[in-house]
Amino acid sequence: MENFVVSARKYRPSDFASVVGQSHITTTLKNAIKNNHLAQAFLFCGPRGVGKTTCARILAKTINCQNITTDFEACNECDSCKSFNNSGSFNIHELDAASNNSVDDIRNLVEQVRYAPQSGKKIYIIDEVHMLSNQAFNAFLKTLEEPPKYAIFILATTEKHKIIPTILSRCQIFDFNRIQVNDITSHLQYIAEKEQIEAEAEALRLISTKADGALRDALSIFDLIVTYSAGSKVTYQNTIENLHILDYDYYFKMTDFLLEEKLSDALLTxxxxxxxxxxxxxxxxGLSEHFRDLLVCKDTNTIKLLQVSEGVADRYKSQSSRCSEAxxxxxxxICNQADIQYKASKNQRLHIELTLMKLAKIKSALSLGHLAEELKKKD
Ligand SMILES: [Zn+2]
Incomplete structure (x- = not known):
């Protein structure tokens, strides 16, 4: 436990198979290697923390592997793979354009490209490529237009719209997805098992939701909470404390009060x-999200939109059965209106209290409306 290595680094995928949630990309890349149809320039686009740089490195390593497996993965054993894994490869170069974005940096790179490698391919990974200055872009364009046969460029960016069309048109473009909560959760589960850390399913799901599609963020939150839990179990309780998230128990309780029109209990809560x-x-x-989750439980087609662990799902289903769709x-x-008007309100506490008063009267209002309709029919 004392030597807890940051998971994001320790569990960085080392082959295509271990990349999480981007199978549409890894399959295409493997097929390109298999059929020897590799482009000379790739552009990896997508939000931060979803595996663009990781995939770029795996692709670079696999292209140069001297003994590719039958599954088209790098062997991790040959000299090329070994030197890559020890960050000592002469063939694979990385440039972070966020900090090296001047025209000189690019000229340097272009200069290097001119020298053929002793074996394999020379691969240039340029991260955050949208950060290059205009001048730098232009200096790079020529090389990208007519690259030597032994050179491959892998560009990565979070902001595809900032890449000039002349560069876009020369690259094979791959769009990375935000990673699904389920995929992140099962990856965290896998790491927890490997590290022999006991973790509650609901805690891992909460971390995954909080990470908003970025696996890297999920891993750093996970590390933080493992450290915070000081070697004991990662629980839902210590996760919400650490992330300062309101326990969903409150939303369940609040909904029950509102259904029973117990306004004073709602206000006290x-x-x-x-x-x-x-x-x-x-x-x-949070309350709106809770209502939304209860609503998706109403229909067997939409229930899959409920992203909670199995144990909690039953609680949602049971509460949902007690709420009418209306x-x-x-x-x-009502919550949506409260959200829109919140910032403009001078007394924000009262604003929410008023919202709760309205929510606590929905049932009466609905039955009154119902009654009125019945009376109308009788007329
Ligand atoms: Zn190899």
């Missing part, structure tokens, strides 16, 4: 939430 240091706006947003739609509407 809101007071407790504020006392814990949570912000009213976040509370209303209640949930009205509640979502």
């Amino acid at each position: 809101f007071d407790e939430i504020l006392k814990k240091g949570f912000d009213g706006h976040n509370f209303i947003l 209640f949930l739609l009205t509640a979502l509407n």
Whole structure:
């Protein structure tokens, strides 16, 4: 435990098979290697932390591997793979354009490209390529237009729209996905098992949700919470404390109060939430999400949109069965209004309290409306 290595580094995938959530890309790259149809310039686009640089490195290593496996992965044993894994490869160069974006940096690189490698291919990985200055872009363009046969460029960017069309048109473009919560969760599960760390499924799911599609972020949050838990189990409770997230128990409780029209209990619970240091706006947003989750439980087609672990899913389903669709739609509407008007409100506490008052009266309002309709029919 004392030597807990940052998971993001330790569990960086070393072959295509271990890349998480980007199989549409790894399959295409493997096929290109298999059929010897490699482009000379690649552009990897997508949000941060989803594996662009990692895939670029794996691709570079695999292209230069002297003994590619039958599954078209790098062998990790040959001289080329070994020197790459020890960051000593002469054939693979990385440039971070975020910090090396001047025209001189690019001229340097272009100069290097002119020398043929002793064996294999020379591969240039340029990260954050959108950060290159205009001049640098132009200096690079010629090389990209007529690269020597032994050179391959892998460019990566989070901002594809900033890449000039002349560069785009010369690259084979790959769009990386935000990684699904389920994929991140099972990867964290795998790491926890490997590291013999006990972790509750709900804690891992919460970390994955918080990471918003970026595996790298999920891994650093995971590391943080493992450190915080000081070697004991990673629980849902210590995760919400650490990330300062409101326990979903509150949302379940609040919904029950609103369904039973227990306004005073709802107001007291809101007071407790504020006392814990949570912000009213976040509370209303969280409550909206809770209503949304209850609504998707109503239909067997949409239930897959509920992204919680199995144990908690039953709780959602059970509460959902006690809410009418009309209640949930009205509640979502009221919360949405509260969200939009929150910033403009001078008394934000009262603003949320008023919202809770409206929410606690939905049931009466709906049955009144129903009654009115019945009466109309009788006329
Ligand atoms: Zn190899």
